[in-house]
Amino acid sequence: MLNISLKEARELICKNVRAGEPEKISLYKALGRIAFRDVYAEKDLPSIRQAAQDGFAVAEIKKEGGFYQIASQLGSTGALAKDEALPVETGQKVPENALAVIPREDVDIEGGFIKVKKEPQRNNFLKMPGEDFKKGERLIKKGDLLNPGRISLLAAYGYKEVEVYKKPRAGIITLNPYISSPSPAVIDSNSYLLAALVEKEGGEVVRIEHAGNKSPAELMDLISNLKIEADIVIATGATFGGKNRDLASFIKDTGGKILFSGVKMQPGGHNGAVIFDDLLFLSLSGNPAACAVGFHLLASPFLRLYQGKSPHLTRIKARVDDDFPFSARGSYRFLRGHFYFAGEVRVRILPGQKPGMIRSLLDYNCLLEISPETETIRAGMEVDVILV
Numbered sequence: 001m002l003n004i005s006l007k008e009a010r011e012l013i014c015k016n017v018r019a020g021e022p023e024k025i026s027l028y029k030a031l032g033r034i035a036f037r038d039v040y041a042e043k044d045l046p047s048i049r050q051a052a053q054d055g056f057a058v059a060e061i062k063k064e065g066g067f068y069q070i071a072s073q074l075g076s077t078g079a080l081a082k083d084e085a086l087p088v089e090t091g092q093k094v095p096e097n098a099l100a101v102i103p104r105e106d107v108d109i110e111g112g113f114i115k116v117k118k119e120p121q122r123n124n125f126l127k128m129p130g131e132d133f134k135k136g137e138r139l140i141k142k143g144d145l146l147n148p149g150r151i152s153l154l155a156a157y158g159y160k161e162v163e164v165y166k167k168p169r170a171g172i173i174t175l176n177p178y179i180s181s182p183s184p185a186v187i188d189s190n191s192y193l194l195a196a197l198v199e200k201e202g203g204e205v206v207r208i209e210h211a212g213n214k215s216p217a218e219l220m221d222l223i224s225n226l227k228i229e230a231d232i233v234i235a236t237g238a239t240f241g242g243k244n245r246d247l248a249s250f251i252k253d254t255g256g257k258i259l260f261s262g263v264k265m266q267p268g269g270h271n272g273a274v275i276f277d278d279l280l281f282l283s284l285s286g287n288p289a290a291c292a293v294g295f296h297l298l299a300s301p302f303l304r305l306y307q308g309k310s311p312h313l314t315r316i317k318a319r320v321d322d323d324f325p326f327s328a329r330g331s332y333r334f335l336r337g338h339f340y341f342a343g344e345v346r347v348r349i350l351p352g353q354k355p356g357m358i359r360s361l362l363d364y365n366c367l368l369e370i371s372p373e374t375e376t377i378r379a380g381m382e383v384d385v386i387l388v
C-alpha cells in the first residue's frame with residue numbers, strides 16, 4: 001500500500017506481531033517485565049498470627065499498673081496463662097490465645113515481671129492471617145507490569161522465578177551507502193539512537209549492521225540470518241530515491257511482501273514496512289529526528305505488543321509554551337517536546353525541529369501530535385501529546 005495513513009500503518013504492523021512467548025526468569029531480573037500468567041495465593045499472607053511490634057504477647061488485658069510474669073517459654077499446651085507475658089519480636093508467631101501484644105516501651109520491666117504503663121487494646125499490635133492477602137486471591141494478573149511491589153509480593157509467596165513475556169529481539173541496519181565507505185561522508189548515529197530506543201522500550205538488540213554497500217546477495221544472506229535471530233529489523237536510511245539499489249526489486253527477489261511504503265506523517269513520510277516470512281522489516285528515514293519519531297510511532301507498537309503491553313503510548317493534553325508557526329502539510333506532524341507540570345500540564349516545543357537535526361532529541365519526553373488541519377501553533381493552545 002502506498003502512502004497510507006499512520007493509523008493504517010500501525011494497524012498493519014500490529015496485525016503482524018506474533019503472539020508473545022513466555023520465558024522463566026529470576027525475580028531479581030524481573031523489573032519492568034510483563035507477567036505471562038495469573039498467579040493465585042496458595043495461602044494467606046501473613047499465614048500465621050504475628051506480633052506487629054517488639055514486646056510481650058498477653059492473653060488477658062490488664063489495666064495500667066497491672067503486672068504479668070515474664071514467661072521464658074510456654075507450657076505443654078502452647079497457650080499463655082492469664083498472668084503470663086511472652087517476649088516476642090516483630091513478625092514472630094504469637095500463641096493461639098494471645099489477645100494483644102504490648103509494645104516494649106509501654107511496660108516497665110521489674111525483675112521477672114512487667115508492669116503495664118499503658119493499657120493495651122484487644123488485638124493491638126497483632127498481624128492477622130490474611131490481613132495483607134487472602135488465600136485464593138489473584139496476586140498477579142497476566143499482563144501486569146512487574147514493578148518492585150509485585151516482585152516483592154511474589155517473593156513473599158516463596159517464588160524465586162516468574163514467567164514473563166520474552167523480550168523482542170531487534171536487528172538494526174543502516175542503509176545509507178556513505179556510512180560504510182572507507183572515509184564515511186555520513187557518520188552513523190542512528191544505530192546508536194535506535195539501539196537505545198529498543199532497549200528503552202524493553203527489546204533486545206541482537207545485531208547491528210551497516211548494509212548500505214552490500215550486494216543484493218549479501219543483503220539476502222543478512223535477511224536469512226535475521227529471520228532466525230530477530231523478531232523485527234529496524235532499518236534506517238535510503239528510504240527515498242533508491243540511492244544505490246532498487247529496494248523494491250530486492251524485496252521482490254527475497255520473497256518479501258511490502259506492507260506499506262510511505263506514511264502520511266511528518267517527519268518520516270518515506271517510512272515503510274516489509275514482511276519476510278515472520279520477520280517485520282521496518283524502514284525508517286535516515287534523518288535522525290525522523291528516525292526517532294518513526295521508532296515511537298511504528299516500531300514501538302510492535303515491541304510493546306510482543307511483550308504483552310498495549311501498543312498505544314500514553315496520550316495527554318498539554319498547554320503549549322511557545323508559538324510555532326508552520327504551514328499545514330495535509331498530514332499529521334510530530335514535534336519533539338518536553339512536558340512538565342506547572343499547576344497544569346505544559347509542553348515546551350524543543351529547539352531543532354528540522355528532521356535532520358539531533359538537538360530536539362536531547363530533552364524530549366513527548367511528541368506533540370499536530371493534526372493535518374492545524375495551520376499554526378500559538379502559545380497557550382491545548383495540544384495532544386504522546387508520552388515517549
Ligand SMILES: Nc1nc2c(c(=O)[nH]1)N[C@H]1C(S)=C(S)[C@@H](COP(=O)(O)OP(=O)(O)OC[C@H]3O[C@@H](n4cnc5c(N)ncnc54)[C@H](O)[C@@H]3O)O[C@H]1N2
Pocket residue numbers: 174175176177179186187188189190191236237238239240241243267268269270284285286287288290355356
Ligand atoms: N528530492 C527529494 N529529496 C528528498 C526528499 C524528497 O521528498 N525529495 N525527502 C527528504 C526527506 S523528507 C527525507 S527524510 C530524506 C530521506 O532520506 P533517506 O531515508 O533516504 O536517508 P538517506 O538519504 O540515506 O539519508 C538522509 C540523511 O540522513 C542522515 N542519515 C542517514 N543515515 C544515518 C545514520 N545511520 N545516522 C545518522 N544520520 C543518518 C544523513 O545526514 C543523510 O544525509 O530524504 C530527503 N530528500
Ligand code: MOO
Pocket residue numbers: 265266267268269270271285287290355356
Ligand atoms: O522523512 Mo523526512 O525526515 O519527513 O523529513
